[in-house]
Every structure is written in C-alpha cells, then in structure tokens.
Amino acid sequence: MKILLTFIGNHDPFVGKEKEKGPILSILEKRKFDKLYLLFNNDKYWNALFEMEKYCNRNFPQMKVEFREAKSLNPIDYNLVYPAMYQTVKRILKENQNAHYTISLTSGTPTMHACWMFLVQGKVINAKLIQISKETGISEVTFRLDDFPAIQQADEIKVELTKLSRENEQLKKSINLENSLKNGFYIPDEGINIDKEIIPAYYKGALNKTNGNAAKAAKLLGLKPHTFRKRLKALNLNLKKFGVK
Structure with missing residues (x-):
C-alpha cells in the first residue's frame, strides 16, 4: 500500500480566486497513492479538509482519504510540534503495517517541514521525503549521512510527557x-x-x-x-x- 502523509496548508486544496490546484492536489495528479493522510493542527482547516476529501473522492476514487489531528498550541514551536507529530505518526504506523510511505514537505509551516525530517532521520518512520514547485515539479529530498547525521529517538512515553509539560508551561504563560x-x-x-x-x-x-x-x-x-x-x-x-x- 502506498500512503502519502502531509499537513494541509493555506494553499490547499486550491490557491486564489482562480482555484489553481495547491501543492497536495498537484502531487496527487502526478503520483498515485492508495491512501492520503491529511494532518491538521487547527480547527480552521476543517472546510479545506472536507473540500479536499470531496475533490479526491470525485477525481481519485481508488484512494482513501483520512484526517488526523496533530495539534499544538504554537505551530512554529519545535518543542510542541514535534511531540504532536510523533504521536500522530506512531498511530498511523500502527494502523498501516508494511505500507510504503511518502511525506510531502511543501504544505505546512517550516517547523513542520523540519520535524518531518527529524522523524525520518530518527527512524520513527521509513518514508520518502518529497517537495513540489512550479519550477521543478516533484523532487525527492535526500541527505547523505555526513550531511545530516542520524538522530537518536526518545521513547514514546518520554515524548508524550515532554509534550504535556511544555504545553502546560505555554498555558501558564x-x-x-x-x-x-x-x-x-x-x-x-x-x-x-x-x-x-x-x-x-x-x-x-x-x-x-x-x-x-x-x-x-x-x-x-x-x-x-x-x-x-x-x-x-x-x-x-x-x-x-x-x-x-
């Protein structure tokens, strides 16, 4: 099974009044997947999520669309974003054993993009990283070991406790x-x-x-x-x- 993971962004599913296809739909038109996981970190994206699902059901009927929440109080705070993404990815992996994963780095915040790389390099998930642009189309993001050393992954309980602790501090402030x-x-x-x-x-x-x-x-x-x-x-x-x- 081929699965695409991506955050839904401000340019999804369409861009501007002319309804130009955004990053996710542009990827789906060029590559086939059996399942699409749309991650979101804010309830403001519900309309975009349902619009994306409607379009995909009509144009890519063979592909299943799922929504997954990966909320954090601050979408640009690495201390909060990474644990939220970690927990969501672990649940997805549990649901889909022996799947082949691709992750889009185009939609979402720069913090989310970096956390995707941490998750892959930390061997939390074995996935291809891709990005898309008008100029170059889809390109794979790769790192040589000497460019981007391996990251030692903390255990799941520690990650969850860290997330709760940091969000508690944010609330206190x-x-x-x-x-x-x-x-x-x-x-x-x-x-x-x-x-x-x-x-x-x-x-x-x-x-x-x-x-x-x-x-x-x-x-x-x-x-x-x-x-x-x-x-x-x-x-x-x-x-x-x-x-x-």
Whole structure:
C-alpha cells in the first residue's frame, strides 16, 4: 500500500480566486497513492479538509482519504510540534503495517517541514521525503549521512510527557492559572463560544485519550455510548476521520 502523509496548508486544496490546484492536489495528479493522510493542527482547516476529501473522492476514487489531528498550541514551536507529530505518526504506523510511505514537505509551516525530517532521520518512520514547485515539479529530498547525521529517538512515553509539560508551561504563560483555579475556568476578555469551542474540545480530548475508542470516551464523559455518538454527529465530528472504534 502506498500512503502519502502531509499537513494541509493555506494553499490547499486550491490557491486564489482562480482555484489553481495547491501543492497536495498537484502531487496527487502526478503520483498515485492508495491512501492520503491529511494532518491538521487547527480547527480552521476543517472546510479545506472536507473540500479536499470531496475533490479526491470525485477525481481519485481508488484512494482513501483520512484526517488526523496533530495539534499544538504554537505551530512554529519545535518543542510542541514535534511531540504532536510523533504521536500522530506512531498511530498511523500502527494502523498501516508494511505500507510504503511518502511525506510531502511543501504544505505546512517550516517547523513542520523540519520535524518531518527529524522523524525520518530518527527512524520513527521509513518514508520518502518529497517537495513540489512550479519550477521543478516533484523532487525527492535526500541527505547523505555526513550531511545530516542520524538522530537518536526518545521513547514514546518520554515524548508524550515532554509534550504535556511544555504545553502546560505555554498555558501558564497565556493565562493567570492561579486566579482561574480559584474563581473558575478562565474566560478571555472577548468571551468564548461554549457550543463551538469548549464542548467539542472535551469530546476530542476524550477520543484522543482513548485512542479513538468511542465506548471508553463516552465513559470518561459520563455518557452512554449511543448518546456520545449522537452528540458527536450533532457536532459534525466525523468518527471515521478520527479512527474511532
């Protein structure tokens, strides 16, 4: 099985008013894959994700499209981006044993591009790295050992703990944590939409904590499984795209 991994970027699926094909679609027109994993780090990309899926289903019906969340509080902070990507990649590898992977470095932030290289060079994933441009088309990104030495990979538990620790520090800097704990949840000056921001976050958090096990996620939230799934549907959270069991 041939699999393409890529973040969805601001130029996907199309660029400009003329709807010129973005990097991901340009790659798919030149190379065939059995499955496409679209990673995202912010909920603002949902429209682009669904538009990409719709286009792919129509034009590349043989290819399966999956969405995977790799969120971090700051998309340009290596300390947060790498652990988030590491966990997502490990789950994808578990789902697709003996697959052949290709990773696009074109979409996403420069920090994400670098982290893809760290993951490959650190032997977390065996994959080809590619990039695409109008001038040169698709080209493979390669490194000789003396140019880019091997990276020793930390174990999975350490990576997860590091991520949680660093995100906690980020939160402490962004809000007055002590005051929030004393007086209730922190509410920003501009207010917050509970239905669109808080409630979906709890559902996503429960799914992430249980690795997509809907029954266990429902239990964490004190809900019956059928009620949990019904509310997920009402929130437009696609179970299949999160690998929900």
